[in-house]
Amino acid sequence: MSARGVATVEVLAAGPLTTVQDRGRTGWRHVGVACAGALDVDAAALANRLVGNPPGSAVLEFTLSGPRLRFARPTRVAVCGALVDAVFIEAGGRRSAVGHGRPVELPPGELRIGRLRLGVRGWLAIAGGIDVPECLGSRSTDLRGGFGGLDGRRLETGDRLPLGAVQVDRVRRPRAPAWWVEFDDPLPAEPCIRYVPDARPGGPSLDGSGWQLDPRSNRQGLRLKGDALAGPGVEAVSAAVAPGTIQLPPDGQPIVLMADAQVTGGYPRLGHVAAVDMPRLAQVAPGQWLQWRAIDAAESQRLWMLRRAQWRRLSHLLDERLPPYAVRATEFDLP
Amino acid sequence: MSPTPHVRIEALADDAWLLTLGDAIDAVSMARVHARVDDLRATAPAGILDLVPAYASIGVFFDPRRLGAGEVHAWLQSRLASDAARRRESGGACIEVPVAYGGEFGPDLEDAARELGMDAETLASRHAAAEYTVAMIGFAPGFPYLAGLDPALALPRLATPRTRIPAGSVAIGGAQTGIYPRESPGGWRLLGRTPLALFDPGRASPALLQPGDRVRFRPVDADAFARLGEVTK
Numbered sequence: 001m002s003a004r005g006v007a008t009v010e011v012l013a014a015g016p017l018t019t020v021q022d023r024g025r026t027g028w029r030h031v032g033v034a035c036a037g038a039l040d041v042d043a044a045a046l047a048n049r050l051v052g053n054p055p056g057s058a059v060l061e062f063t064l065s066g067p068r069l070r071f072a073r074p075t076r077v078a079v080c081g082a083l084v085d086a087v088f089i090e091a092g093g094r095r096s097a098v099g100h101g102r103p104v105e106l107p108p109g110e111l112r113i114g115r116l117r118l119g120v121r122g123w124l125a126i127a128g129g130i131d132v133p134e135c136l137g138s139r140s141t142d143l144r145g146g147f148g149g150l151d152g153r154r155l156e157t158g159d160r161l162p163l164g165a166v167q168v169d170r171v172r173r174p175r176a177p178a179w180w181v182e183f184d185d186p187l188p189a190e191p192c193i194r195y196v197p198d199a200r201p202g203g204p205s206l207d208g209s210g211w212q213l214d215p216r217s218n219r220q221g222l223r224l225k226g227d228a229l230a231g232p233g234v235e236a237v238s239a240a241v242a243p244g245t246i247q248l249p250p251d252g253q254p255i256v257l258m259a260d261a262q263v264t265g266g267y268p269r270l271g272h273v274a275a276v277d278m279p280r281l282a283q284v285a286p287g288q289w290l291q292w293r294a295i296d297a298a299e300s301q302r303l304w305m306l307r308r309a310q311w312r313r314l315s316h317l318l319d320e321r322l323p324p325y326a327v328r329a330t331e332f333d334l335p
Numbered sequence: 336m337s338p339t340p341h342v343r344i345e346a347l348a349d350d351a352w353l354l355t356l357g358d359a360i361d362a363v364s365m366a367r368v369h370a371r372v373d374d375l376r377a378t379a380p381a382g383i384l385d386l387v388p389a390y391a392s393i394g395v396f397f398d399p400r401r402l403g404a405g406e407v408h409a410w411l412q413s414r415l416a417s418d419a420a421r422r423r424e425s426g427g428a429c430i431e432v433p434v435a436y437g438g439e440f441g442p443d444l445e446d447a448a449r450e451l452g453m454d455a456e457t458l459a460s461r462h463a464a465a466e467y468t469v470a471m472i473g474f475a476p477g478f479p480y481l482a483g484l485d486p487a488l489a490l491p492r493l494a495t496p497r498t499r500i501p502a503g504s505v506a507i508g509g510a511q512t513g514i515y516p517r518e519s520p521g522g523w524r525l526l527g528r529t530p531l532a533l534f535d536p537g538r539a540s541p542a543l544l545q546p547g548d549r550v551r552f553r554p555v556d557a558d559a560f561a562r563l564g565e566v567t568k
Binding site: 031262264275304 | 345346347348349350351353355357358359360372384385386387388389390391392393394396398399400403404471472473474475476477478480517534536537541542545546
């Protein structure tokens with residue numbers, strides 16, 4: 001049981017892959033430590049913002065479908081990312097729908113987050129943040145290293161997650177504002193992901209043919225299935241890689257590295273995903289088809305600046321709408 | 336050190352550059368990389384997050400909210416133009432790593448020795464005789480790729496990787512040797528094991544070895560392995 005005064009969340013069912021994540025780790029890549037962190041840090045920051053947490057607070061990231069959680073005390077939550085059906089069940093058995101992209105005040109009871117739609121990943125922020133200890137400057141789970149988050153692993157049934165201190169007023173029924181945030185356009189059936197090809201000429205191109213997401217994909221890397229690309233024929237000298245690096249293994253089926261990727265790699269590089277499209281890539285479902293479009297580095301940078309500006313506008317809008325929480329984000333470091 | 340014709344700066348991501356200083360795995364490129372990393376670390380503007388050395392290149396990661404890609408590129412070019420980075424005379428720290436060779440600690444030692452046409456003792460002593468340099472750390476937190484293996488000891492990787500390799504296993508893969516910090520799958524040939532913890536996220540300095548460090552293996556017997564294991568716990 002939790003110590004007196006420390007609020008916890010009980011995990012009744014974890015879902016296929018639910019982990020504690022924040023903005024990820026920096027400063028340790030030279031000793032092999034991956035970034036980890038939410039696959040869409042903007043969505044995680046938005047969820048935090050909606051419940052009154054600082055943007056770097058730890059949230060839950062869930063995959064394909066969400067967890068079932070029991071809250072012993074009133075709390076405030078927000079769900080962002082792909083669309084999801086979430087239901088809240090009060091102690092008396094009364095059920096109500098929990099909306100997406102808005103703050104929701106909950107009395108004690110059970111939150112059931114169902115299957116994700118038009119995407120495969122979602123983020124749940126809880127007022128106060130998930131208060132697991134920081135490890136190497138972050139609360140993110142490093143699944144391969146086995147540290148950070150909750151004991152370095154995915155959530156399991158029966159886990160108890162500690163919450164940071166925040167006082168939420170007594171609520172008798174779930175309460176949510178009528179407005180919500182459209183975070184991004186829904187993912188189209190066959191999304192187009194923009195990338196910056198490797199500068200060296202003569203390399204194979206991803207454009208023009210369709211690629212299907214291999215179900216063996218995970219937070220470390222997304223594997224693509226399609227017409228095999230011919231490699232450059234020479235093995236590369238191992239060098240640093242990054243989330244977004246597109247690698248070409250000898251079988252000609254590209255791998256796109258994601259947040260949990262190793263820090264160095266030896267496969268030839270085809271280029272990198274435009275930063276602005278990394279969150280969309282994280283929403284592509286196993287078996288789904290996608291297209292690639294080459295852009296240059298300057299265009300990729302420009303798109304990223306536009307996205308930041310879009311965020312600043314959204315942030316100003318939220319300033320007017322959000323109630324004065326007990327804990328306000330002191331600096332909403334615009335994601 | 337003046338820039339060589341091999342030097343390239345390429346976009347690795349919207350928030351990272353890859354600075355390439357050579358095109359091969361050799362001692363000259365490695366020394367150049369480690370000297371260059373020292374210089375970059377000493378002169379990094381606020382907003383540089385990570386510098387990741389490898390055999391012949393350095394990954395330079397920055398916070399795009401604080402630094403533009405162009406600014407970072409200009410900083411890299413200005414450092415390359417200066418001759419501040421001098422080759423380190425002695426390299427980094429020298430760390431002694433105790434290893435129990437063979438038996439349960441190194442299940443591949445006998446087979447590997449047979450393949451190389453020598454006996455197990457010779458393989459172990461020749462592996463322990465060299466001084467290695469941590470060329471880079473990758474694959475897993477704290478996994479050192481050690482350069483300096485006697486070329487006569489190069490061994491092909493296993494055709495089918497093991498699903499479970501014990502933490503601390505000292506292994507040869509191709510022309511390199513390395514140490515598995517944590518139980519993991521892997522295809523390198525296992526010669527022995529060290530009781531030292533290569534990586535512990537709870538320590539102030541989580542990784543035992545840093546890129547550029549020198550490493551020597553000291554053969555120990557099973558009793559010493561157990562004793563050292565108790566001390567490091």
